[in-house]
Amino acid sequence: GNSVTQMEGPVTLSEEAFLTINCTYTATGYPSLFWYVQYPGEGLQLLLKATKADDKGSNKGFEATYRKETTSFHLEKGSVQVSDSAVYFCAQGSGGSTLGRLYFGRGTQLTVWP
């Protein structure tokens, strides 16, 4: 079936620390992969995406590479800021019978301290 597994939170880091949030997926076919971010009191918003193997999505200093061989899409940032504190969701979208919907992970809460 289709699913996404991401690392359990919460993650607490000091400003300028390196961030990794792990994400793996199971899918039929070759899905598109996404990272979404949710700030307090808001809906989820797209952070970055990758649509095929070896693609790297990047935005606001965050990066993730589509690894087909390990079915992974880990999120990284070299130097986090207090303003990055939010909940991060990994998601995948497959075609076929589930065309249109995205499958989300449970979310990882990130808190960055000054």
Add this chain to the structure above:
Amino acid sequence: DAGVIQSPRHEVTEMGQEVTLRCKPISGHDYLFWYRQTMMRGLELLIYFNNNVPIDDSGMPEDRFSAKMPNASFSTLKIQPSEPRDSAVYFCASRGQIDNSPLHFGNGTRLTVT
């Protein structure tokens, strides 16, 4: 574009009352999704529509929940009768037809049933 618009932002009601949540998707988007978010269960897909037709309602928790999309610019999620365990944040999201197009979320409706 104004994005996905949900109303109301907050709803407090007593157990047994009917609750109606409203959503206006982004113009031109073919898919509309209703999600529920709680601390315990994370982000759950309740139902989604393609071109105003319900595609998958297997996530609707029980018959007390119903959703409609009478036209391309409006959808409702109704709970009748409401129960305290329905307390959650309900999100509406929409996306275009292209397979890797991202979801756009509204800011959600925070429902409290006392």
